[in-house]
Amino acid sequence: MIQLFAASYLYKMAPYQNYRPSSSTPPVTLNLIILNVVVFFAQQMMDREGGLGLTGKLMLYPVTDPHFSPYQLVTHMFAHANFTHILFNMFALWMFGRILETFWGPKRFFIFYFASGLGAAALHLGVEYLRYRHAVDLANAGDVAAGQAIVDQMGPALGASGAVMGVFAAFAYLFPNTELYMWFIPIPLKAKWVVSGLIALDLFGGFSNTDNVAHWAHLGGALVGFIIVYFWNKTNRRTFY
DSSP: OHHHHHTOEESOOGGGGGGOOOSSOOHHHHHHHHHHHHHHHHHHHHOOTTSOHHHHHHSBOOTTSTTOOTTHHHHGGGOOSSHHHHHHHHHHIIIIIHHHHHHHOHHHHHHHHHHHHHHHHHHHHHHHHHHHHHHHHHHHTTOHHHHHHHHHHOOOBOSSHHHHHHHHHHHHHHSTTOEEEETTEEEEEEHHHHHHHHHHHHHHHHHHOOSSOOHHHHHHHHHHHHHHHHHHHHHSOOOOO
8 A cells, every 4th residue: 555655745845844854864764764775685685595585584474473583573674575665665754754753853753663663563463363363263163274265365574564654644644734646646635635545445455355465564553653643742732734
């Protein structure tokens, strides 16, 4: 779902004029992008046939998988499947992350980004575990084929999409009426409607489970991002647009 908004661009700058970043990218956003790019190139050099490779070690496996390790809660946020995957994620992070970092400052944005990423991982792992338990129950009830089909659909997650969804949710909460142009849509849409649409698509994708996208990770990042920005602004309210 990140791809749907990553290629959008800001239409009206006035609502957050005081928080618009300078021509240089703020330090946390810049270093996050650099780290993701470095890890991606390392993946290309170190992945190999017949083994896990670097990507296999960094991605987030279900807790029921023998390849799962706690460090993957962090490392999966910096590994990407292919060039398009990292391109859209980093474009979205650059576009919206630099605005939030200017708005909050580097320390608060750093905490927010990683909290959103961990929230994405937590919801993804929770849903995968529930699916695994359902598969076991089906197998114990005699429907081994149905249980195996669920297990076959389970798999590892990777990418910054969950954390980036948190960033986008926070941007839409703070600047809901900022108009964005989206690819293939000829009219500007307000940020609050764009993020609502993305969440609806991820909910549909998560329940239908018809693709290989980690929809629940996206939803986890958006949920945690929304909760954090909501409580931060209860004690430090700024003007909303």
